[in-house]
Amino acid sequence: MTEPLLRLSGLTKAYPGVVANKDVSFDIGYGEVHALLGENGAGKSTLVKTIYGLVKPDAGSMTLEGQPFAPQEPRIARASGIAMVFQHFSLFDAMNVAENIALGMENPPPQAEIAARVRQVSDQYGLPLDPDRIVGELSAGERQRVEIIRCLLQDPKLLIMDEPTSVLTPQEVQILFETLRKLSSEGTAILYISHKLEEIRALCENATVLRLGQVVGTCDPRETSARDMAELMVGTKLHVPEKAPRPVGDVILALKGLSAPAPHRFGTPLRDINLEVRKGEVLGIGGVAGNGQDELVAALSGELRTKRAMVRFQDKDIGHLPPNARRKAGLLAAPEERMGHAAAPDMSLTENAILTATTREGLAKKGFLQWGKARTFAEGVIKAFDVRTPGPQNAARSLSGGNLQKFVIGREIMQRPDVLVVNQPTWGVDASAAAAIRQALLDLAANGSAVIVISQDLDELMEISDRFAALNEGRLSSPRAATGLTVEEIGLMLGGAHDMEVAHVDA
Numbered sequence: 001m002t003e004p005l006l007r008l009s010g011l012t013k014a015y016p017g018v019v020a021n022k023d024v025s026f027d028i029g030y031g032e033v034h035a036l037l038g039e040n041g042a043g044k045s046t047l048v049k050t051i052y053g054l055v056k057p058d059a060g061s062m063t064l065e066g067q068p069f070a071p072q073e074p075r076i077a078r079a080s081g082i083a084m085v086f087q088h089f090s091l092f093d094a095m096n097v098a099e100n101i102a103l104g105m106e107n108p109p110p111q112a113e114i115a116a117r118v119r120q121v122s123d124q125y126g127l128p129l130d131p132d133r134i135v136g137e138l139s140a141g142e143r144q145r146v147e148i149i150r151c152l153l154q155d156p157k158l159l160i161m162d163e164p165t166s167v168l169t170p171q172e173v174q175i176l177f178e179t180l181r182k183l184s185s186e187g188t189a190i191l192y193i194s195h196k197l198e199e200i201r202a203l204c205e206n207a208t209v210l211r212l213g214q215v216v217g218t219c220d221p222r223e224t225s226a227r228d229m230a231e232l233m234v235g236t237k238l239h240v241p242e243k244a245p246r247p248v249g250d251v252i253l254a255l256k257g258l259s260a261p262a263p264h265r266f267g268t269p270l271r272d273i274n275l276e277v278r279k280g281e282v283l284g285i286g287g288v289a290g291n292g293q294d295e296l297v298a299a300l301s302g303e304l305r306t307k308r309a310m311v312r313f314q315d316k317d318i319g320h321l322p323p324n325a326r327r328k329a330g331l332l333a334a335p336e337e338r339m340g341h342a343a344a345p346d347m348s349l350t351e352n353a354i355l356t357a358t359t360r361e362g363l364a365k366k367g368f369l370q371w372g373k374a375r376t377f378a379e380g381v382i383k384a385f386d387v388r389t390p391g392p393q394n395a396a397r398s399l400s401g402g403n404l405q406k407f408v409i410g411r412e413i414m415q416r417p418d419v420l421v422v423n424q425p426t427w428g429v430d431a432s433a434a435a436a437i438r439q440a441l442l443d444l445a446a447n448g449s450a451v452i453v454i455s456q457d458l459d460e461l462m463e464i465s466d467r468f469a470a471l472n473e474g475r476l477s478s479p480r481a482a483t484g485l486t487v488e489e490i491g492l493m494l495g496g497a498h499d500m501e502v503a504h505v506d507a
């Protein structure tokens with residue numbers, strides 16, 4: 001039998017309180033597109049970090065092209081032909097594409113040469129990218145291309161991709177898949193982590209499923225339904241969120257001509273947003289990343305202050321109020337970037353609970369923090385939202401991405417907001433946890449709160465929203481009932497051809 005490209009044999013890695021990988025063995029062949037599946041915390045990242053030399057296994061071994069392979073650090077893994085595109089990009093906004101790529105090289109050639117090679121690889125693999133563009137001005141999809149091209153310049157034998165499509169538009173996903181197929185046909189193997197099972201079915205020829213750190217199954221995704229794969233991952237039947245009919249109440253939040261300049265050089269200005277949100281409704285806001293999503297969340301949460309009358313909440317003008325005053329009044333928000341924005345990575349979960357829940361949960365008394373109460377609150381979130389962690393004393397950084405997301409969203413929901421604004425609530429979250437988060441948002445609305453969900457995942461928005469609006473270059477289309485909206489109509493709304501603008505053209 002011929003040797004596989006990479007063989008993993010009995011890899012085991014334990015962290016305090018959890019075994020992240022337990023006796024994991026499988027092969028990846030030359031040119032094979034291999035999916036690594038598993039719910040949040042199943043151990044996928046730990047495994048790929050082991051292959052990339054970022055984690056040292058406690059036991060087990062690897063071979064690469066038949067030779068023992070035990071990279072002590074990423075530099076060695078890269079030199080052996082392993083490349084990795086991370087979920088979170090590591091690029092410098094103020095530098096151009098070629099400069100960013102040079103930063104990742106051991107011995108970078110002159111800029112002009114890098115630019116020429118970027119152009120060549122970009123043409124060869126159908127990944128449009130201009131090496132002279134400033135990274136801060138690129139879309140998420142283009143930033144990812146920078147990372148991919150950086151990898152391709154190393155001519156990898158194995159390309160590892162961790163959740164590559166969560167920030168991409170459907171068109172960008174197609175471009176990426178074409179590139180990956182071409183790479184595979186040329187003999188480059190791809191190890192692909194994603195929670196988007198339909199994409200796995202379209203792309204991968206083999207899948208290894210991890211649960212609680214162990215391999216629990218393998219399948220051919222082309223011949224396995226998404227539902228079967230999801231159930232293999234969780235080991236139980238999948239719960240699909242139910243959108244029960246709900247009475248919709250009075251207007252609780254109104255945006256009136258909400259405008260704000262871009263908060264930084266690479267931000268988007270908000271332009272004359274008008275919107276009414278009612279008690280008991282879920283309003284979905286779609287749009288390609290970078291069209292004002294972060295700015296809108298900031299204007300609602302109070303991180304971005306505006307003129308008083310631009311934000312009206314429960315019949316009071318609050319555009320000038322800071323976040324804590326808004327929290328106290330019942331307007332809560334969970335931003336998109338969980339590490340560093342929604343949660344402080346080095347703080348424990350209890351401390352992270354204190355960060356946003358002190359006012360509403362009474363976690364401070366006469367200026368002193370009530371640690372016992374804070375811990376109980378954090379434990380409540382962990383329990384209610386099935387956050388996989390040994391306990392609230394653990395640092396946010398130690399949680400897997402999806403588990404931290406469950407904690408961050410749960411922390412806000414458990415504070416019983418009157419209005420909850422969430423940005424990308426299920427980003428990087430596995431199918432069953434995503435279903436649980438969506439159900440929690442629907443339950444919140446069923447209890448009379450208003451929920452604004454900002455997401456790039458149109459399927460998600462259609463699943464839970466009563467009304468749908470689209471953000472485009474800082475403008476918001478007028479919301480429309482989600483039921484019955486066609487893909488074409490949504491596409492037009494996302495592209496900015498919404499009713500107001502069409503009316504202007506006619507005039």
Ligand SMILES: Nc1ncnc2c1ncn2[C@@H]1O[C@H](COP(=O)(O)OP(=O)(O)OP(=O)(O)O)[C@@H](O)[C@H]1O
Pocket residue numbers: 015016018019020038039040041042043044045046047388389397398399400401402403428430
């Ligand atoms: N540095 C660390 N310290 C302590 N525990 C860790 C550390 N890294 C990972 N873990 C734990 O190991 C387990 C596996 O985590 P891992 O990030 O590999 O999961 P994952 O499958 O990639 O999850 P996700 O899909 O949410 O990204 C989790 O329980 C996680 O909390």
